[in-house]
Amino acid sequence: MWSQFKPIVTGDDYVESLRGRNLTVYLFGEQIKEPVDHPMIWPSINALKATYDLATDEPELASATSHLNGEKVNRFLHIPHSAQDLVMKNRMQRKLGQITGTCFQRCAGLDSISVMHSITYDIDQAHGTEYHPRFIRFLERLQKHNQIIAAGMTDPKGDRSKAPHEQADQDLFMRITDRNENGVFVSGAKAHMTGGLNSHWMMVLPTMRLSEHDKDFAIIGVVPLQAEGLTYIYGRQSCDTRAMEAGDVDKGNAQYAGQEVLAVFDNVFIPWEHIFMDGEYEFAAPMVERFTSYHRASYVCKTGLGDVMVGAAATIAEYNGLEKVSHIRDKLVEMTHLNETIYSSSIASAHESKPLPSGAWINDSMLANVCKHNVTRFPYEISRLAQDLAGGLMVTLPSQQDFESEETGALLDKYFKGREDIPTADRVKILRLIENMTLGRNAVGYLTESMHGAGSPQAQRIQILRGMNVDQKKWHAKKLAGIQQVD
Numbered sequence: 001m002w003s004q005f006k007p008i009v010t011g012d013d014y015v016e017s018l019r020g021r022n023l024t025v026y027l028f029g030e031q032i033k034e035p036v037d038h039p040m041i042w043p044s045i046n047a048l049k050a051t052y053d054l055a056t057d058e059p060e061l062a063s064a065t066s067h068l069n070g071e072k073v074n075r076f077l078h079i080p081h082s083a084q085d086l087v088m089k090n091r092m093q094r095k096l097g098q099i100t101g102t103c104f105q106r107c108a109g110l111d112s113i114s115v116m117h118s119i120t121y122d123i124d125q126a127h128g129t130e131y132h133p134r135f136i137r138f139l140e141r142l143q144k145h146n147q148i149i150a151a152g153m154t155d156p157k158g159d160r161s162k163a164p165h166e167q168a169d170q171d172l173f174m175r176i177t178d179r180n181e182n183g184v185f186v187s188g189a190k191a192h193m194t195g196g197l198n199s200h201w202m203m204v205l206p207t208m209r210l211s212e213h214d215k216d217f218a219i220i221g222v223v224p225l226q227a228e229g230l231t232y233i234y235g236r237q238s239c240d241t242r243a244m245e246a247g248d249v250d251k252g253n254a255q256y257a258g259q260e261v262l263a264v265f266d267n268v269f270i271p272w273e274h275i276f277m278d279g280e281y282e283f284a285a286p287m288v289e290r291f292t293s294y295h296r297a298s299y300v301c302k303t304g305l306g307d308v309m310v311g312a313a314a315t316i317a318e319y320n321g322l323e324k325v326s327h328i329r330d331k332l333v334e335m336t337h338l339n340e341t342i343y344s345s346s347i348a349s350a351h352e353s354k355p356l357p358s359g360a361w362i363n364d365s366m367l368a369n370v371c372k373h374n375v376t377r378f379p380y381e382i383s384r385l386a387q388d389l390a391g392g393l394m395v396t397l398p399s400q401q402d403f404e405s406e407e408t409g410a411l412l413d414k415y416f417k418g419r420e421d422i423p424t425a426d427r428v429k430i431l432r433l434i435e436n437m438t439l440g441r442n443a444v445g446y447l448t449e450s451m452h453g454a455g456s457p458q459a460q461r462i463q464i465l466r467g468m469n470v471d472q473k474k475w476h477a478k479k480l481a482g483i484q485q486v487d
């Protein structure tokens with residue numbers, strides 16, 4: 001696998017590296033020969049390409065010094081070894097959100113390698129296994145080849161009230177089906193895989209706490225995307241077929257989009273060198289908890305999209321001649337306040353990060369959960385305010401073809417004009433962008449991914465409950481109230 005592709009340097013190298021892999025991919029009920037050339041898939045590849053381009057354009061921000069060998073590596077392949085590493089990661093994520101206005105699909109992979117550094121170390125300490133040096137060998141090659149890894153954590157899960165071993169269909173959680181002297185075979189599926197086609201590797205990890213009855217489900221490993229037995233079924237996004245229409249205006253954001261796929265594993269082989277957990281079920285819960293500490297802070301990326309939303313709302317207000325009106329300004333202030341509240345919880349969780357025994361640093365869990373919980377709400381309110389400022393035209397606009405038609409173009413240009421000095425075409429473009437991010441293709445990334453990615457809201461509330469130490473808070477309150485404390 002490593003020798004199949006030369007190390008990636010530029011964004012263009014990355015795009016080329018995705019070609020010719022013969023992946024089994026289905027979209028609209030048909031198999032796709034070359035995903036890279038599909039107009040609906042291309043914008044999602046372009047969003048990932050931006051992560052390579054940024055490393056070239058702003059190396060201070062988007063690259064880092066590998067702790068393994070001192071080489072410069074893409075920051076998406078760098079294990080955080082200080083609070084500053086996590087702060088820089090957050091800044092890079094916000095920047096990429098601003099550049100793409102969508103999900104650029106690399107955060108879950110980064111967070112999965114970050115958690116593997118400490119979990120493999122801890123399993124080795126407890127069981128005398130060799131997972132950590134194995135993982136380090138894999139990471140070294142991943143960094144050298146500058147490839148992308150996606151994280152497949154979410155199993156389809158079937159009946160949510162039941163544990164993996166209790167499901168009627170055992171494939172609803174990924175499990176080991178067979179093993180030989182060289183490795184193990186796994187079956188099952190990973191759902192909602194962000195960048196699932198646009199990556200080179202996929203890490204599979206358990207999605208929840210496991211018991212000793214779930215030993216066969218306690219598997220962590222990496223597979224190349226072209227591994228035998230893998231089938232990908234492409235996820236639809238709202239308004240996605242606009243990408244296949246002529247013209248760019250109605251797309252709202254013609255350049256960038258996210259991607260999610262269902263990856264189905266039919267007895268896929270994972271060799272020992274790529275296995276980082278095999279049956280140590282008691283480490284599933286700490287692994288998930290640590291992963292979420294990283295990943296919930298990664299949702300800082302949505303503040304980059306929030307910046308675009310504030311900018312789009314301010315622009316439409318300006319084009320409507322209303323930018324100085326007090327309620328408009330106040331709504332822009334409210335949007336900014338919400339957006340910066342998300343940012344502050346994330347960046348604080350990075351500043352408050354701590355080292356783990358393996359040497360990797362990890363975000364403060366409480367603040368990361370607060371960040372993600374903010375993200376499950378505030379982008380919806382920011383979107384509501386953007387739609388308020390946009391006016392109804394954002395959902396009743398005729399098509400680009402009507403604007404270009406000899407019969408109707410002049411009428412639309414006349415009646416959809418805002419401020420005299422602003423071309424109608426520009427007013428239409430900014431309205432389409434707001435539509436794209438609040439109702440269209442990139443609302444997947446800005447809204448529903450904000451809701452469910454890295455765990456639905458209740459998952460954060462459970463973590464906040466665990467960490468909130470209410471007894472200590474009661475102690476402080478009672479002391480000030482003059483109540484005699486028993487302990």
Ligand SMILES: Cc1cc2nc3c(=O)[nH]c(=O)nc-3n(C[C@H](O)[C@H](O)[C@H](O)COP(=O)(O)OP(=O)(O)OC[C@H]3O[C@@H](n4cnc5c(N)ncnc54)[C@H](O)[C@@H]3O)c2cc1C
Nearest residue numbers: 108151152153154160192193194449452453454455456458
């Ligand atoms: C756009 C997008 C991108 C994503 N990307 C990735 C990715 O790259 N990799 C990855 O691994 N995952 C990814 N995810 C998956 C994400 O982590 C899950 O969506 C999330 O964990 C919720 O799981 P679910 O979608 O199965 O929802 P469900 O589990 O069906 O949850 C639905 C509701 O039921 C509640 N619920 C569920 N189970 C229980 C229970 N046992 N008791 C009480 N209430 C319960 C939840 O709180 C929620 O309110 C992505 C999701 C989205 C939407």
